[in-house]
Amino acid sequence: MAPSDIRQVILDILSRIAPDEDLSNLDDSVSFRQQMELDSMDFLDIVMELRKQYRVQIPEEDYPNLVSMDSTVKYLTPILKDTPAK
């Protein structure tokens, strides 16, 4: 997957976690916590959704990489580069 596909995967996960949230104005450089009030339960869900959909295991020490859209895409790009987009 290319970075743009990964961004879409994360957007889909976020819209599942927060179906009432308008994600069209999401600022990729600002933290999810700040924009969407995501808490630790929600971050665990992003990790579990990735595991469920793409069999990606993210170790707990890497969770800080999931702080914003920019950092998440950057972190996942090498991990998902050989995974086809759905």
Add this chain to the structure above:
Amino acid sequence: MVKFSDRIDVKYGTIIIGAGMSGLAAGIRLAYYDQPVVILERHTTIGGLNSLYRLRGRNYDVGLHAVTNYATKGTKVGPLSKLLRQLRISWDDFDLSPQKGSVVSFPGHDVKFTNDFAFFHSEVEREFPSQKDGFANLVNAINTFDELDLSQEPVSARTVLQRHITDPVLIDLLFCPLMFYGSATPRDMDFSQFVVMFKSIFQQGFGRPYAGVRQILKKLVRKFKEQGGELKLRHGVQQILVKDSKAYGVILDDGTQLEADHVLSSIGVAETLKLCPGYERIPEESPSFRPGDISFCETIYVIKDQPRDLGHDPTIVFYNRAPEFTYDVPTEPCDLRSGIICSPNNFNYGLDEHGNEILLEEGIMRITALANPDYWLNLDPDAYIAAKENWEQRIYNASLGYMPDFRSQILDIDMFTPKTIKRFTGHLNGCVYGSPVKHLQGKTPINNLYLCGTDQGFLGIIGSMLSGITMANNHILSAS
């Protein structure tokens, strides 16, 4: 999986005992993450302590007066939004309409509250001017308290309140709705439970779906089944299978054996241990596993008119007629000194396309009073019916200072007692808010057997669902 005998035919990731709010919410989480999960329910319908039934052509709710923890659509923080995110449910699915306004009525003091906490704060200041600073300090202590810390030790709420408030009437008045809507302990609460209830009732407030509890239960069941979860009604569990201190399945009432990696029980800690061979006596021997005994009688009146047309506007009235408020198991069959009057009509259900207010089709009044479980559970059938009629009238008459006399308007009446609750939910003593000692971590003396629901300790409708979610997350999903 291959079926190799009639006795062992399926192995699940998780077996959940009880299809109430907490069990269903836990089930949704597990099924969503592809766990093979089954919910076993002995009763013919779902809901547990917040259930529904049909009688003489009408739908009735049992349990839910109002959903506490109300939040408007788009709210990003707080228990309701956390719950919706975890269950992948939209705010619109629960269809919550806010209350019109409720009141705590004590001799000489009426304190009103809505879903706007500033209004309640000003009401307390108006009725108790000498307590203004103390109340502000209490609110500050509540706001800075972390009630989600599952590792905390119990602290007496009464002691904390007495530190800030010197008027015992105000202390009782604050306790009254919070105890009525969630306290498993008589006369006092653990401060963390007090904070949970204070926030959920006074700071967040009440809402209700137009269709009542079935709106929420239907969404939960649909969501659970969509994710592949199995729900089995009329499937009671007679035994939890334990080997080497580890749970590995259950035996159903009909003798069928089901195996699982985890068992999550919502039926109460004492009720759960009584199903485990070798552990049955623990609830009698150890105070921390004892069942609760706070229970209620409630009469539901269907009336011809909307309550407001009879001059009754409040959503919920919490009243206390005595100099002191006593929340305890009464020595009498029911406690006539205090009660709750709930009118599901008095929520703001919005406007229809013609601009008219949306109203429930019929008027409903529900009157609730503390009840003595021993008395109600031990009556013979004839005496039971006579006692219901007698106490219905006595509770009604005791409530007349707080509502209009609508007796001539009544279309139908139904009443439940601790006996009804025990019969349909299996909770010992017909207990409504679970064991006095909560098990916040959800652990039991048996490995792979966890608790959710009232005895784990998150309170209210939203709390019960968060209980199931949190226990599924902490014990099962994060372990997988």
